[in-house]
Amino acid sequence: MYDLLTELGSEALGLVAYAVGTLALSAVGLVAEYNSLRRLAGGDALLAAWFGLMGLVALAFAANLGRDELIPRLAADE
Structure with a gap:
């Protein structure tokens, strides 16, 4: 049972990390374009x-x- 929880937790953590990274890079890019x-x-x-x-x-x-x-992590079936 704990194996399933740790696997799901690590997958969710990876998904959240990639989402935050994508949003942060997008925000930095938009701020730089605005300053430009x-x-x-x-x-x-x-x-x-x-x-x-x-x-x-x-x-x-x-x-x-x-x-x-x-996107591949969001579209994964498992």
């Missing part, structure tokens, strides 16, 4: 491009993490 737009409006094009690139990288990592790890 603010810097661009302020006239600092170089820093705006840097924030934009870093936001794009964070959003790409979030999409990959969600697609490769989170």
